Structures are given as C-alpha cells and as structure tokens.
Amino acid sequence: MEHYDVIIVGAGPAGISTALHLQQIAPDLASRTLVLEKARHPRPKPCAGGVLPDGVNILRDLGLNCDEVPHVKAMVANFQFEGRGVAATARDENLAFIVVYRPELDAWLAQKARERGLSIREDTPVQQVLFGKDGVEVVTPGHTYRAQVVVGADGAHSVVRRAVGRVHPRFARTLLLWVPPSSRSPYRPDQAYFEFSCITKGVPGYVWDFPVEIDGRPMRCWGIYTVNQSAGGMRDILRDVMAQHGYRLEDYRLYGGIIPQFAPEGPFAASRALLVGDAAGVDPFYGEGIAPALGYGQLAAAAIADAFARGDFSFQGYRHRLLESELGKMLRWRLLATRTVYRFPLPGVQRLIWWRSGSLINWAVEHLFTGWAQRGKGRRSS
C-alpha cells in the first residue's frame, strides 16, 4: 500500500489548482501529495469554456499564463432578453471573457503541474474511499492508497462526496454543441451572448453563444442552461433559437451535462475530507465553474496546510471559512440573483430586468459577480 499525506481525486481545474496552491504554500506537503485521475489528458469535457478574469488572475498568481492556451477573447458579453439588453464591455484586455476548449485548458494545467514536480496518476479511477480513525483508504482497481486527507475534486458525480455521505441539494442542467460560424447569424462573431428569453417558457436559465477556437479553426459553442432540474423543452427552445441563426440542431452532436449548484448548506468538508469545484457546488446563476473550481483549490490548500500544522483533520471551521471568503461571498450573491431573476417568468418583469436595469446589471457583474479573486488577494495580504 502506498502512503501519502494528501490524495486529490480528479485532475480537472479544481484538483490541479489544489495541488498547485499546496505546492505554493506548503511544498513539503505537495511532495507527499498524489493526484488520481480516471481519464487521460487531453480528456473530453463538454463545457463551453468561458473563463472570467478571476480564473485568469488565480492562474497568474500561480505563475501560469493563460495566453499559452489557445483561446478567444470576447471583449463584449451581451446579456439579453428577446434580443435586447445589456452589453458588458471589458475595460481592457485583462478583463475580457476568454473562451477556451476545455480538453486543451485542462491538459495544459496538468502538464504545468507535472513540470513543477507534482505527481498525477492517470487512467486511475477511484472506486471507493474508506474513512478510518487514523487515515483514509482510497481504492482503485488493483491498488489501495493511504492518506491523511482526501480531496474530492472529482466533478459532478463525485465518488468522494458519496463516500462522506453527502448529497447535493440541486443540480443545473445543460445541453451543448459546437458548430461552425454561420453567415446567417445576426450575432457579432467576436462577442459572447446570453439570451434569457427561455425564462418565460418554463426554463429558468439562458441560451448561450460563445466564440471559440478548436484546432485553430473559429467555431461557436452554443448551449442552454437551466437551474430547474425537471424543466422540459430545453432541446426545442435551443432548436428554435439556433434556427434563427441558420443552424439545424439535428445536424450536430448534442452533449448533455449537469452542474451541481452551490448552496450554503451544501457538502464542503468532513473529517479528513474536503470537496472542491463541482464536487462542492459552483455558480447557480450561469453555471460558471472553472474560475470557482480554481478558487476552491486555493482555499482547500490553505485549509490542508493548516490542518497538518495543527494535527487536526476535522475541518470543522471550513464551511465558515469558505462562506466568508471572497469566493463564498460571490457564490452567495449569485445564489441570490438565481432566486430573484429566475423566479419571475413574466415577460414584463424580465423586460424590466434586462431592458431597463443596464447600469444595475453592469454594477452587479463588476462588483458582486467578478473581481473576487483580486479582493481575496487584498484580504490575504492585509
């Protein structure tokens, strides 16, 4: 049996961020940390790949430059209802919304972690996690590992979350597809679009259209997101909207996905275990999970370093620490927005929100929804 101090299950953004932050603040611990990944990078990941500046900033503070990963910079993100609404324009390139192709981003992150000496074992699915008084056993086919602490960075269907006996309160649902640009689309090719009209059709959420580059070719990523797990008609709505842009949904491969929604009472920690990223729950409003996953990794690494310093692996104060962090505050604001905006399916209310509250939306996006990584940094250094 191999022994480690920390085992991280999952080498997506949350797992790699946890490992990289651990290395930054506690290099000794990082050298006794193992990341177990069931797939092999570059692995498929149906995700629209939109990364807000907070994610880019967290990576920059780790000494990683996202410019190394192929991406498209959308300087304008449009939030609209029935084709009309607010255009949020980034003040400079550093504040742009970047769109990546996830298999490339995640493979790059894992490669960077490896170059820094972190151990990642791929093709190693974790099947079971057993908690004992003196440690944790992590079971994979043909091998059992022992550690003091396990981190569940294993995504929406987390095995670690199940092992700590926690269920997720709510999941969001998505459909996604990649298509070539259409000359019949009225959308600007360099901008990102969030269209909220589906709220009045029983699907609280939005249809998105992002520019992206795949294998050097300009493409569009389209999809639909809803916070209501049982909402019907997502496919029909997406088909109708895309038809207005010259696409026939049936001509493309459609991917489905779920996104665990953050809730203050959600599963974050247990004795000898922390959950990060999707395993813990991410932004319920947009389903934004990449930057939050990176942020979770930072908090988890700090909590693990503290736990080893104190010899106390109960992680009792972790929920409070998370909820009071800038990441936690941002997630709570987005939860409030989810409960407010998606609650009112009346077209009149939605028009009021998207057509008449432009400055409020711009202010909320800038001060409540983004900038949290930077604010957290200010708080840590003060």
Ligand SMILES: Cc1cc2nc3c(=O)[nH]c(=O)nc-3n(C[C@H](O)[C@H](O)[C@H](O)COP(=O)(O)OP(=O)(O)OC[C@H]3O[C@@H](n4cnc5c(N)ncnc54)[C@H](O)[C@@H]3O)c2cc1C
């Ligand atoms: C359709 C769709 C579109 C999205 N679009 C966006 C977007 O535009 N922007 C955004 O910010 N977020 C988006 N998200 C959310 C985002 O993809 C996730 O929140 C993000 O990937 C979370 O990162 P993670 O590291 O927690 O999990 P993941 O990225 O899912 O990584 C988990 C890793 O764990 C591995 N794993 C799983 N089980 C095991 C196991 N038993 N043993 C070992 N390894 C295991 C997996 O192979 C995977 O590599 C989208 C999600 C979906 C479904």
